[in-house]
Amino acid sequence: MLLKVDNVTKTFGGVHAVRNVSFSINKGETVGLIGPNGAGKTTLLNVIVGTYKADSGKIELDGNDITTKPPYKICHLGISRTYQLPQAFWDLTAIANVAVAGLCGKHRPDMSYGDAMLEASHCLELVGLFGKRNILARDLTLYELRTLGLARALATTPRLVLIDEAMAGLNPGEALRAVKLIRRLKEEYHLTIFWIEHIMKIIMEAADRVVVLNYGEKIAEGPPKEVINNPTVVEAYLGKKHA
Amino acid sequence: MVKLEHKKARLVLRLGDLKLEWAIERRYWRNPLIAVSCLLVLPLLISGRADLVSLLTMASIYACIAIPLTWQITGTSRMNFGPQLFVGVGGFTAGLLGIHAGLGPWQTLPIVILVSLACALLLSPLTIIAKGLYFSLITLLLPLIFLEITYYRSDIFRGETGISGIPHLFDLGSISLNYITGCYFSIALALLFLFIVDKVMRSRLGLYAAAINDNEDVANAVGLNTNRYKVVTFCITSEMIGIAGWLMAHYYGTFAGVTYLPLIFMIKILLMVMIGGRGQLYGAVVGAYFVAFLEYFLTGIGPVHYVVFPLILLILLFILPEGLYGLYRKHRYREYYPTIKVRRKEI
């Protein structure tokens, strides 16, 4: 078992963004996390990577408690993430964006600047962004920013990648390319993927197992086929009358 | 084993594991060479005019403050509105030790370094807990509080008049010779600082600084210990500013809180950074010499220069969107261009 989330709760003021959620992710799996908007998916991800501190509960990576560790340590331990709203070092070039991740993402003080740049170009090539390596991040398109996010996550040599709505805002063609890209990276680098998605269809194809969140609570978990027929899930997604 | 190689327009020196590289392409060397040789020849040309020598020294010391400040602004991603605090710390430490303990400049230097480091460490948590405007405001107030203290403990700090009789930097017999050597020393220090900060900004540390300046959260998420980096940057740069204060005390032989701690001095430093090139390293150097010389030549118009000087700076701020350095760099390839941040959304 790679990651274990145990009874995690996170509140903002009075809002229970995540409430008593438990699940686990095994090595090599692709686990989907779905749920309507505002269900607390992004918050859960932020709690896992340490951006938010959980109010209660425990998160373990390989059996080690990482609940209170700061984000950079969690990154060193092998978890990296992408953002729902793309984030980047806007005034740095694409290659510098990835090089920072390569230099910082692991304890390798011996890696030289040049090596980091080489590795960064390699990562950019994997996601098909090599041609744009000298363009400032602020000038990239949304799709390119999402792939840049993937390249950056990859450069930190992760074991577990948390993907936050990789498809949001992409047109169908780009979405398809992104899905293919993620699957290819997973195969090539033996990654474990925790994939948040708003759109059911994509996750149904890609995930081995799906966790469903609604109003911060886990309402279902299981193989995609089962989950999609679960009345509670249908109700959460489509409203009561369809159930 | 030492080995010198010449590869594709670079000179590589290997000393065992250590590898030093220099680019020997003309375009990299021409401008720095011109600037450095100007700075080296200028003191000789003006050696007859004590006031000009003193001005050049002052300008170089300004550069010694502005150079680390640009690194600090980038590396902590916060706008320090009170860099003169460390000028005060360094200067008073040197001055008080000089007159009470009778220490010479080279004996006070290590103590100044220690004291500045202690103060910087004490204040460095601010770079973590205080964000955006909070940081700017607190740093704005700190030197003013220090100024109050110099008045309050006038018995120690000589609030109004300042400490005088601090041992001079060099004692070579003739006063003008002392001044010229001091001038060269300040230029050398400015060049040293420039060299160090330039090296840092081109290394991985510079890349980290740019990343933090750009997006602190992402930097942390990709594994950079931003807190440590910010604290270290703050300490090193404050240290360098403290050394500038030490130089000031020993060069002039006097050190007064009223000269270096008030807002107007801070504004000067800030404007060097802003008018020079909005946080660009070389811009800050240009800005330092420009502001110092502008102020000096304006004193010629009588007491009204106190009004005219800030007015001219305000106008320059308005009409030069990328600073003086921007005029020169405009059509060139743009490296990382730091943003000076006093972030609005974090109020």
Added chain:
Amino acid sequence: MIGTMGMVGVYAFVLGSLYLLMSLGFSLICGVLRVFHLGYGLIFVMAVYVTWMFMENFGLGLIPAIASMCVVQCLFTLLVIYLPIVKRYIEKEELLLTSLLLVAIIIEEAANYVYPVTAGVDIPTTIVPGSIKIGAASIPNQMLIAAGIAILTTAMFIIFFLKSRSGLLMRAVSQDVRSAKLMGTSTERVYIYAMMLSIIPPTICILVMVPFWSIEPYLGWPLLHTAILVAILGGLGNLRGSIIAAYILGLIAATVSFLIDPSLVPLVSLLVVVLILIFRPQGISRSESLW
């Protein structure tokens, strides 16, 4: 002992009220425009020196001079502060803050050039002369009056924000500029309005304080310090927080100056503010709204 306590209490109240009045305009700008008016000190300087200019050079009486000064202040705020600087640089704070500081410096240096410290300024705004004995020591009447005026002004501001339409608009903008814009509020009008309103408290403040304050061209900075401290402690622009913060700082000032040493007041106040910031980074009240 009890006598000292009483003194501390009275001075804490008086100083707190004065601090409140000093910082009201600053907090207002901070709350509505979400920027720091680092040139805030120039309002005090102009209030004194423009009035003095009208009295000394134009031979006006006190009241006409003050009235003309108010006109000059408004025009200055609109034509020099708001239009060329605040409006233009509201998103670029480093430029905004630096330019505002520069303007403040230009104004005070101009004041110093025309009326050097040695020239002296004499604006007779004493309302009730003499002083009153409370317990062990005495306190100037003018100070008590100033405190009264401070409370009155603040109360009027609060009523304005709670009851009037423009006050409501300002609160809406202070809560969320974007949604206020969506609802068709002209933020620019609100900004100008807030800048104009923010002139009132410091002007009143310095005019009633003239009799017992040391008047010199550089008087703006210490007042700005106080305003900044109150604003930070109060939660950056929340008036409720600012009121509490002003009285806390008043208490600190009174205690420190009676029990230890008056010159330590700025130091101790700053230390307290920094300490509070460590434990409550958002200040006393969160800055989500003006009230």
